[in-house]
Amino acid sequence: MGLTSVPREKPVTMREHIDRRTFVAGATGAALTGLTGCLGGSGGDSAEAHVGMVYSLGGLGDEAFNDMAHAGIQKAEEELGIAYDNTEPEGQSEFGTFQSQFASSSDPNYDLVTCIGFSQRTALQENADEYPDQNFMLVDAGLDADNVASYRFREHEGSFQVGHLAGLLSTREFSHEGSYSGTEKTFSSDPDTKTVGFVGGKENPLIKKFEAGFIAGVHHADADIDVRSAYAGSWNDPGRGQEIAGSMYDEGADIVYHAAGATGSGVFNAAGERGRLAIGVDSDQSLSSDASHTIVASMVKHVDTAVFNATKDVVNDEFKGGSTVSLGLEDGGVEAVIGADYEGEIPQEVLDALDSSREAIQNGDIDVPTEPEN
Template sequence: MDRRTFVGGAAGMALTGLAGCLGGGGSGAETNVGMVYALGGLGDEAFNDMAHAGIQRAEEELGIAYDNTEPTGQSEFGTFQSQFASSTDPNYDLIGCIGFAQRSALQENASEYPDQNFMLVDAELDADNVASYTFREHEGSFQVGHLAGLLSTREFSHEGTYSGTEKTFSSNPDEKVVGFVGGKENPLIKKFEAGFIAGVEHADSEIEVRTAYAGSWNDPGRGQEIAGSMYDEGADIVYHAAGATGGGVFNAAGERGRLAIGVDSDQSLSSDASHTIVASMVKHVDTAVFNAVQNVVNDEFQGGSTIALGLDDEGVEPVIGTEYEGEIPQDVLDALDSSRQAIQDGEIDVPTEPEN
């Protein structure tokens, strides 16, 4: 498929497709998908990039074609959704709306284009032509909080590099402090915060969890400033749920020889500060995107339903950083297995909102 550009009508916006290519005769060779990403765009090494990995997998395995759009403001969501929906060359079999912030615009467009299939990630919309995918982020966040609490209260260190310099990245058992950095403050990110705090407390109720919000998904400098203050005030591990802003958390950890926890993808695989990333709370948006496309290819679109993914179906999971494989003490790993099972069995009820 050639690169295409649609010109928006009254809004005068350009919808530029970073197009995938038609596959070689796969079952989805005539299936076209339009992807409308969350603010922050591709290259965030987190939420959007995981969604992109899912559509790339669909292209490779199912032979579909796709186009991407990267809105730069809230007002563009509805425009890009409607441009895909009204397109006749090609007709889009599915439009992927990535991120809860698209719900309002999609509510209008789903009604305006009742014959168009949409998928919505991170929010629910009750419409026959919308398949909603949500995640139990609080469960995965509990697990990385449990890990942070267990490591924070013991001597733990890792030899690695940051910015070309050999460093030791370590915990600080003399200070019972860890941190959480969010992007924009909203109910979804509060689920990350709540789960993380509960997990830390499960490890040791005396550990203090400091939290702050950057107010942006794409401001690494602000993320670095916030996390730097947390580290300077005694935190030895900081978890972020802040999109591209989280890159600054890793830099702050690298400068100080401390530890960080990534989000959405295994960020240790893509970050230049991989030696700071002891683990990531992986949220399998890629699986949601792939499954939604596969359902369309198989004529099994799940419109009008909400699919919630958590620990029990590997929708979310803690993943040890690639530089830390084989270094996490076995008793810590065993404790994580136990808390995971307890969550799945209903013995641990993970909160979705912070207590304070």
């Protein structure tokens, strides 16, 4: 299917709380010892391998990008017997600090340092040179270094799929009975408006790929649909996300797709207040959001798979340093997933159309752009 269904076991939301200031001040370079006790994580001393996790800004609990990475390392702990420790940088300057502290640690010795997010590339370029014997993993950017395995995603392909869905639903009468904030509501589209929206976090080339794919997918359904785009300037400002999406809904948008991290929860709240629809990102957000009845689908980006595979390679002594892996629709790196509350409600002709566009992307018959239309 173009949109897939996933097992509906609601995940436990975990946020490891770390006193980052104490950690930074209390540990330096090669003298760093006992690091496992300073960080949130599994910290199993008897494990065969140890992994240090440096998350992207916004931290755990974003119900999206970082939480997907966390799910991947939790799976590795369960299935591979590794131990891991988490760090959640509060600012750009902390990326290099945490990377180097993991790399210089001898108790434990970290077999892999995982760097989540393209923003870590600059710091990692320096640390990869400084610690040539340390294995690093970088998500969302490529780095040409023998000790770095890079994983990138074709987010524009998955975004095309959810854009296609948004366009198909926006041009027909579609409704769903559910609830928001304890009140029963109808969540619907209005074919008379033919308007949808996109809310990004910070404006950069990566998030432009989400926007570009979404717009292309919408216009694949109907070239006359108006797509409104705006950026919040933050990954962790739900209020701003709610304000932007609210304006879009008030101006006629049926559906708003976000690629904005924790800011996106505000998009769901705006949809809930107005009885409109939303599309989540990175994880199946219908499984974790209190506004799940607004989430008709999510563009799932399998950072969990990348983290698990890189860890498995290290455990099996098959670490792929110096390589860049690109993951898209064809290899399960990204996918569009129906919201838990919408299973069985999407019209079959819509699902069939999504099947066709997915196959066309995989076959190369549809070339999905990586930059938004002018």
